[in-house]
Amino acid sequence: MRIVDFLRARPRLALLLLAILLAVLPFLVGAGLGKSWVRVLDFALLYVMLALGLNIVVGYAGLLDLGYVAFYALGAYLYAWLASPHFGLHLPFWAVLPLGALLAGVFGVLLGAPTLRLRGDYLAIVTLGFGEIIRIFMNNLDAPINITNGPQGMNLIDPIAFGGFALSKTHKFFGIGVSNAHLYYYLFLAFVLALIFVAMRLQDSRIGRAWAAIREDEVAASAMGIDTRNVKLLAFAMGATFGGLAGGLFSAFQGFISPESFGLMESIMILCMIVLGGMGHIPGVILGAVLLTVLPEALRYVGDWQRALIGRVAVDPADLRMLLFGCALILMMLFRPEGLWPSRQRKRELHAADEVAEQESASVYDARG
Amino acid sequence: MDIFVQQLINGLVLGSIYALVALGYTMVYGILELINFAHGEVTMIGAMVALAVIGALMGVAPDLPGIVIVLGGVLVAVPVCMLLGFGIERLAYRPLRNAPRLAPLITAIGLSIVLQNVAMLIWGRQYIAFPPLLPQGSHEVLGAHISTLQLFIVALSVLVMLGLWFVVQKTRLGRAMRATAQSREVAALMGVNVNSVIATTFVIGSALAALAGVMVSAYYGLAHYYMGFLLGLKAFSAAVLGGIGNIAGAMLGGLLLGVIEALGAGYIGDLTGGFLGSNYQDVFAFFILILVLVFRPSGLLGERVASRA
Amino acid sequence: MFTMREAEAMTLLDVERVGKRFGGLAALDDVSLSVRPGEIYGLIGPNGAGKTTLFNCMTGLYRVSEGTVRLDGRVVHNRPPHEVVRQGFARTFQNIRLFPNMTALENVMVGRHVRTRAGVLGAVLRGARTRDEEAAIRARAHELLQFVGLERKARVLAGHLAYGEQRRLEIARALATEPKLLALDEPVAGMNPSERRQMAEFFLKLRDSGVTLLLIEHDVKLVMGVCDRVAVLDYGKKIAEGAPDAVQRDPAVIAAYLGVGAA
Ligand SMILES: Nc1ncnc2c1ncn2[C@@H]1O[C@H](COP(=O)(O)OP(=O)(O)OP(=O)(O)O)[C@@H](O)[C@H]1O
Numbered sequence: 001m002r003i004v005d006f007l008r009a010r011p012r013l014a015l016l017l018l019a020i021l022l023a024v025l026p027f028l029v030g031a032g033l034g035k036s037w038v039r040v041l042d043f044a045l046l047y048v049m050l051a052l053g054l055n056i057v058v059g060y061a062g063l064l065d066l067g068y069v070a071f072y073a074l075g076a077y078l079y080a081w082l083a084s085p086h087f088g089l090h091l092p093f094w095a096v097l098p099l100g101a102l103l104a105g106v107f108g109v110l111l112g113a114p115t116l117r118l119r120g121d122y123l124a125i126v127t128l129g130f131g132e133i134i135r136i137f138m139n140n141l142d143a144p145i146n147i148t149n150g151p152q153g154m155n156l157i158d159p160i161a162f163g164g165f166a167l168s169k170t171h172k173f174f175g176i177g178v179s180n181a182h183l184y185y186y187l188f189l190a191f192v193l194a195l196i197f198v199a200m201r202l203q204d205s206r207i208g209r210a211w212a213a214i215r216e217d218e219v220a221a222s223a224m225g226i227d228t229r230n231v232k233l234l235a236f237a238m239g240a241t242f243g244g245l246a247g248g249l250f251s252a253f254q255g256f257i258s259p260e261s262f263g264l265m266e267s268i269m270i271l272c273m274i275v276l277g278g279m280g281h282i283p284g285v286i287l288g289a290v291l292l293t294v295l296p297e298a299l300r301y302v303g304d305w306q307r308a309l310i311g312r313v314a315v316d317p318a319d320l321r322m323l324l325f326g327c328a329l330i331l332m333m334l335f336r337p338e339g340l341w342p343s344r345q346r347k348r349e350l351h352a353a354d355e356v357a358e359q360e361s362a363s364v365y366d367a368r369g
Numbered sequence: 370m371d372i373f374v375q376q377l378i379n380g381l382v383l384g385s386i387y388a389l390v391a392l393g394y395t396m397v398y399g400i401l402e403l404i405n406f407a408h409g410e411v412t413m414i415g416a417m418v419a420l421a422v423i424g425a426l427m428g429v430a431p432d433l434p435g436i437v438i439v440l441g442g443v444l445v446a447v448p449v450c451m452l453l454g455f456g457i458e459r460l461a462y463r464p465l466r467n468a469p470r471l472a473p474l475i476t477a478i479g480l481s482i483v484l485q486n487v488a489m490l491i492w493g494r495q496y497i498a499f500p501p502l503l504p505q506g507s508h509e510v511l512g513a514h515i516s517t518l519q520l521f522i523v524a525l526s527v528l529v530m531l532g533l534w535f536v537v538q539k540t541r542l543g544r545a546m547r548a549t550a551q552s553r554e555v556a557a558l559m560g561v562n563v564n565s566v567i568a569t570t571f572v573i574g575s576a577l578a579a580l581a582g583v584m585v586s587a588y589y590g591l592a593h594y595y596m597g598f599l600l601g602l603k604a605f606s607a608a609v610l611g612g613i614g615n616i617a618g619a620m621l622g623g624l625l626l627g628v629i630e631a632l633g634a635g636y637i638g639d640l641t642g643g644f645l646g647s648n649y650q651d652v653f654a655f656f657i658l659i660l661v662l663v664f665r666p667s668g669l670l671g672e673r674v675a676s677r678a
Numbered sequence: 679m680f681t682m683r684e685a686e687a688m689t690l691l692d693v694e695r696v697g698k699r700f701g702g703l704a705a706l707d708d709v710s711l712s713v714r715p716g717e718i719y720g721l722i723g724p725n726g727a728g729k730t731t732l733f734n735c736m737t738g739l740y741r742v743s744e745g746t747v748r749l750d751g752r753v754v755h756n757r758p759p760h761e762v763v764r765q766g767f768a769r770t771f772q773n774i775r776l777f778p779n780m781t782a783l784e785n786v787m788v789g790r791h792v793r794t795r796a797g798v799l800g801a802v803l804r805g806a807r808t809r810d811e812e813a814a815i816r817a818r819a820h821e822l823l824q825f826v827g828l829e830r831k832a833r834v835l836a837g838h839l840a841y842g843e844q845r846r847l848e849i850a851r852a853l854a855t856e857p858k859l860l861a862l863d864e865p866v867a868g869m870n871p872s873e874r875r876q877m878a879e880f881f882l883k884l885r886d887s888g889v890t891l892l893l894i895e896h897d898v899k900l901v902m903g904v905c906d907r908v909a910v911l912d913y914g915k916k917i918a919e920g921a922p923d924a925v926q927r928d929p930a931v932i933a934a935y936l937g938v939g940a941a
């Protein structure tokens with residue numbers, strides 16, 4: 001705790017330390033836990049992007065989107081169509097990524113425009129349905145014209161490359177071999193930082209206030225002159241854009257995509273990340289995303305423990321994962337709805353007593369003044 | 370012509386199952402304005418429990434007539450699901466009745482994930498076959514076939530729905546339910562025990578869901594831990610189509626959705642010039658859901674859905 | 679006598695034969711009234727008379743069943759609420775609808791939404807224009823808080839303010855939209871007599887600052903004290919309209935308030 005206070009008083013120093021930590025993190029992790037964990041880090045960053053995007057929809061605007069992964073899928077498939085042997089197109093990433101984000105955003109508007117004037121829980125169902133539709137199409141659009149290659153998915157997707165410098169290979173810098181997982185780590189980190197910046201700026205803006213107002217009381221917001229439908233649409237489109245971008249990056253990173261990666265459970269997992277971390281609070285959302293990417297990996301050890309304890313794997317750890325997510329959603333809503341790392345404002349709501357004290361002292365000032 | 374009749378029949382059979390599940394959504398929504406996402410999973414649990422009991426009975430008393438064995442399964446599945454429905458309301462929804470709207474929605478999703486995965490841990494990932502215990506006969510109607518099982522499903526659904534209709538319209542409990550749906554506060558003032566009405570609604574809805582679960586697995590000959598998701602989504606679409614909160618609407622919506630789906634699957638190939646095939650059957654429900662929400666959010670029989678000023 | 683044109687210029691809000699039915703219940707029946715610029719217009723009537731319903735019909739929260747509502751000659755009924763606000767018609771709610779988990783200052787800043795422009799791009803890039811706009815929003819919100827006497831509470835969550843403070847904050851938030859006409863639904867309900875006197879003075883101050891007021895109020899003394907004209911609703915019908923003292927003596931009004939029923 002004393003360290004935290006020390007750093008809080010010196011934000012620049014804290015930032016510097018954080019930057020150094022983030023810069024060397026993949027090497028620490030690679031050395032300490034093994035190569036495969038660097039890839040886990042990469043995925044964690046991808047999920048941070050997704051969680052940041054969904055957080056705009058759910059955390060800022062208070063709209064429950066259960067088909068978020070559909071936008072991720074759109075971005076991923078668009079990347080695969082435009083940069084793989086499937087159609088023989090090999091456009092560069094700096095052209096494809098924005099297109100994917102744009103496509104996802106357009107779909108967000110198309111889906112949101114008719115449904116956002118309805119009550120929130122309808123939106124949840126419609127987005128759920130949309131996610132399923134997209135998945136059904138991905139699975140079946142391999143005939144009569146092969147667009148998605150069906151359940152097999154598409155592979156040999158181009159990696160991200162700067163000129164001739166492809167991130168898919170291991171490169172040597174000053175004699176140190178830097179693997180593709182490391183390279184993607186830095187790329188993703190850059191994107192994450194950019195998205196954090198965008199999300200923070202949005203939250204603290206006229207639009208962000210309008211989102212908060214709608215979340216708090218939609219009727220009052222509209223009676224204060226907010227075009228609730230447009231503003232909600234904006235949240236939806238922004239969230240979708242983040243999703244589309246992450247999808248493109250995923251495609252390039254993985255080199256292979258299939259409908260399996262874009263199921264409902266993925267949407268639920270991303271929702272779980274922001275609920276667990278703290279809806280509407282960026283550090284919380286990041287924490288949630290990292291936790292829920294890393295913990296399931298750690299669950300693998302549960303299998304080893306079982307083998308050590310009872311001689312066989314009675315419960316497949318992968319099966320436990322979703323069960324734990326489900327329990328987490330329920331328990332969080334029942335006992336800690338503000339999340340593990342809520343914003344100070346939401347925390348304040350829970351400590352009304354202190355607030356009353358603060359108010360009372362304020363009114364003492366009133367009386368004197 | 371006979372393809373049309375055949376698909377119509379298939380649609381009505383499927384639709385009557387959708388209707389049973391849709392009733393559960395609509396009753397809960399009517400009273401709590403809550404989408405009980407876990408309802409589809411209750412259906413699945415119903416099917417699974419029934420199958421487990423059926424399997425056990427076949428082992429213990431293989432000489433019993435098939436229909437009795439199935440009945441045994443139903444007689445266990447229904448109370449189990451009623452208990453489950455009661456527990457769901459009690460543990461996951463009641464504590465959040467005054468929380469922001471997002472909260473119960475999220476717990477509902479959590480619940481359905483939990484139920485799915487618990488079912489998977491218990492019964493595994495594989496499909497479970499429904500043993501051929503029920504009469505297999507088939508009848509000719511207007512050049513199409515209707516099996517005894519199909520007849521049976523429709524008849525039982527109609528019977529159950531009539532029963533529910535009677536309960537809601539003619540009994541004290543029904544009056545209390547309707548009063549609670551109008552306004553919880555006023556109902557409480559009139560001496561209705563709102564909590565027990567809500568719990569009862571969940572219990573009844575879950576009983577219907579259990580029945581529907583057994584029917585669906587008997588009809589397709591299969592059960593699976595994931596079967597509740599799509600069934601629930603379709604039944605919810607049916608409830609919206611009919612007008613959510615409206616009991617007659619759920620029945621109508623269920624039947625209609627079943628028919629649309631069956632006809633759609635039968636003709637989508639012709640309609641799209643062979644571009645889309647019957648493997649798109651599952652998208653109809655969603656398109657209908659979206660269309661209804663856009664053009665007539667109140668559904669066919671429902672009253673205006675509007676946020677309260 | 680005025681010509682038509684002059685008469686029109688004299689009315690800010692023109693409610694013409696408005697009716698609103700909820701199922702079988704006629705909550706409003708053929709209600710007409712007109713509010714002139716610069717006046718304080720009172721709307722009174724027993725509980726359930728339809729006053730709040732009329733507000734909701736005028737501000738786009740309910741669709742009217744028949745009739746028209748015009749503000750400055752432009753139709754505002756059956757328009758989305760935010761467009762009504764843009765036209766210059768703001769309101770408060772009988773059951774206070776603040777954004778409870780936003781600070782007082784943020785609440786008022788939200789009110790500036792309709793008069794400002796910055797979009798997503800502006801928010802992200804935060805160029806000079808956006809920064810200036812944001813500073814202006816903040817400054818104006820502080821001014822308004824000062825105006826309603828809540829400057830010291832700027833950083834307190836709205837939900838934690840005292841009841842009377844919440845009412846005033848709601849007014850400040852409505853004023854932030856720069857209304858020509860401000861409709862207040864029972865703004866002094868739940869206040870004590872001295873607070874009520876302060877509020878009465880505040881209404882006069884508001885009017886003098888150029889805002890026309892439409893006031894629903896049960897406190898007859900307050901209404902008689904500040905209003906230039908008064909209309910009385912009973913069972914959805916307008917049963918009287920005119921100068922406060924004349925209305926007060928109207929037998930139909932007395933009957934309505936004594937519970938004899940509309941004459
Ligand atoms: N959304 C609604 N649905 C059905 N009836 C409504 C609705 N809103 C208002 N009413 C009915 O319309 C009538 C008028 O109500 P309203 O709230 O306008 O009265 P009021 O004059 O504001 O009363 P009060 O002084 O108590 O605030 C009442 O009978 C009320 O029950």
Ligand SMILES: [Mg+2]
Nearest residue numbers: 729730731772
């Ligand atoms: Mg009122």
